[in-house]
Every structure is written in structure tokens, then in C-alpha cells.
């Protein structure tokens with residue numbers, strides 16, 4: 001638990017590597033917002049993670065994208081006065097602790113990460129950073145003596161690795177790090193692509209395929225096209241018993257947005273056409289994203305104010321991060 005023994009400490013982050021979509025919202029952002037006042041939170045825009053795929057680096061656009069992601073945190077309901085929100089590269093301690101952890105983490109642990117395998121299989125050559133990415137993630141989490149890491153399902157393995165890295169370091173060099181636990185939401189932890197319900201909804205795929213994801217800042221007409229063309233089953237009517245991946249994904253999204261149970265939803269749509277289900281999913285999505293988009297516009301209209309908030313918060317984050325880094329340096333015998 002936190003130093004004060006009162007509220008658990010939280011760290012989480014999103015990469016500014018594409019548009020934030022419904023999966024990011026339901027898997028991560030919404031649980032951050034829901035529990036923000038029970039916890040002491042650090043929510044980071046992890047731009048150093050976004051440069052691990054060199055082909056995707058956009059030097060001109062990255063700073064603007066980081067600002068956009070921060071604005072979307074606030075627009076989704078993160079209270080700027082009650083949480084620390086900043087950009088990862090503004091706090092150098094993240095990169096510095098990564099090096100220390102690199103030196104105590106066995107290489108084999110990184111080769112086992114399923115996300116690395118999936119990303120590297122699809123590429124001819126990968127950066128060292130892509131392999132090392134989970135160590136940077138561990139540094140993010142460990143710098144703030146984090147108890148809980150609210151994430152979608154695909155990040156659980158990285159949080160478990162963070163525990164292993166911390167445990168090994170503590171075992172070898174003394175008690176420096178707090179061991180974190182991942183928390184995943186009861187629904188929405190793995191939203192699938194609307195055009196391909198066998199694959200997770202993803203920012204990078206969404207850049208290549210129009211009907212893959214609903215992005216939080218998409219126009220309503222675009223959202224409508226994406227949802228109404230979502231893949232369902234080959235039959236024409238809803239049969240809960242035989243529901244395939246596409247129908248289950250739509251039900252999961254609706255359940256997550258409305259809080260209704262699968263049973264209630266199954267009863268409502270049994271024997272009806274898929275169009276009815278899609279219309280309701282569309283309505284629930286639009287109701288969720290409309291206020292987010294409105295609040296986003298207000299933040300986007302004042303980038304100087306946003307930058308000032310992010311700079312102030314980075315200063316505060318640095319104080320905590322520097323204390324933890326010093327403990328790790330002392331344990332290893334480096335640093336001034």
C-alpha cells in the first residue's frame with residue numbers, strides 16, 4: 001500500500017501511437033476514471049514506448065499526439081486537480097531506471113513476452129527498444145511505488161513481468177521496489193476488432209483499416225459505418241446459444257457500456273435481426289463519446305494551458321521518481 005497507508009498508488013499509461021479507440025477506453029481509461037478518487041494516481045502518456053517501432057515514428061506529429069492523448073484523459077473524466085498526468089519523456093528517470101533494470105533482468109524473460117513475439121514476427125527487423133519495451137514499462141510502474149496497474153487484458157503479462165523484475169532486484173540488492181498487481185475491468189478488458197472479431201481492436205490496425213475500430217474522436221457518420229458494418233454470424237437472426245465471435249463482441253461492448261448482464265441482453269435480442277443489436281450498440285457508443293468529444297475540444301482549444309498542466313505535473317512526478325531512482329542507484333553502488 002501507499003506510504004501513507006491510506007490510498008493505493010496507481011500507475012498506468014497509453015501510447016500516443018495512434019488514435020485512442022473504444023478498446024483503450026473500456027479496457028483502461030474508464031476504470032481509471034471510475035476509481036480515481038479512491039486512489040493516488042499517476043497517468044502517463046508513454047511517448048518513449050511509441051518510438052520502439054522506428055518505421056512508425058512521426059517526429060513532427062508525436063508531440064501533438066502526446067498532447068492529444070493527455071487531453072483525452074481529461075476529456076474522459078480524469079480530474080486534472082486530483083491526478084498526476086504527464087508525458088513520460090519529460091521525466092528522465094524513466095529512461096535511467098530502465099538501464100539499471102536492464103542490467104538485472106535476464107534476456108530470456110523478454111523473449112517470452114507474447115506481444116514482442118507478435119510484433120516481431122510481423123517484421124523483418126525490430127529495434128532493441130521493442131524487445132526492451134517491457135523493462136521501460138517496469139521502470140514506469142516501479143518509480144512510483146505503485147500498488148495497482150489498471151490495464152486491459154493484453155498488458156497483464158507485462159505487469160506480471162514487472163513483479164518478477166522487482167522481486168529479483170529486491171532479492172539481489174535489498175528491498176527497493178514495491179510489487180504491483182494488474183487490475184482488469186470485469187467487462188471490456190479485451191474489445192475485438194469490429195471488422196475482424198478474432199483479433200484485438202488495435203491502434204496500429206486501425207491506421208490501416210477503416211472499419212476496424214471506433215476511435216473516440218471519429219465523426220458520428222464514421223462511427224455509424226463502422227458499427228453497422230461490424231462482422232456478425234452467417235445466420236440472419238440472433239441466437240445466443242450459437243453466437244460467434246462478432247456477435248459476442250457486440251454484446252460485450254453493449255454490456256460494458258450499459259452495465260446490463262449477458263442474460264438480459266440475450267433475452268432482449270433472441271430471434272431478432274442483428275441490425276437491432278447493432279443500432280443499440282451504436283447508440284450506446286455515441287452517448288459515451290459525445291461528451292468526451294465536447295470536453296476534448298475545450299482542452300484542444302488551449303494547448304498552452306495544457307502544456308502548463310503537463311509541465312507542472314512532470315515536475316511533481318520527477319520528485320517521486322528521483323527518490324526511487326536514488327534508492328535503486330544506492331543499492332547498486334552507482335550515482336553521485
Ligand code: TYM
Pocket residue numbers: 011012013014015016023024025026027028046049136137140141149150151152153154155158188189190191192200201202
Ligand atoms: P496501449 O497504448 O497499447 O493500450 C493502452 C491501454 O488500453 C488497453 N487496451 C485495450 N483494452 C481492451 N481492449 C482492447 N482492444 C485494448 N487495446 C488496448 C491496454 O491494455 C492498455 O491498458 N505498454 C502499454 C502502455 C504502458 C503502460 C505502462 C501501461 C507503458 N507503460 C505502465 C501500464 C503501466 C501499451 O502499449 O498500452
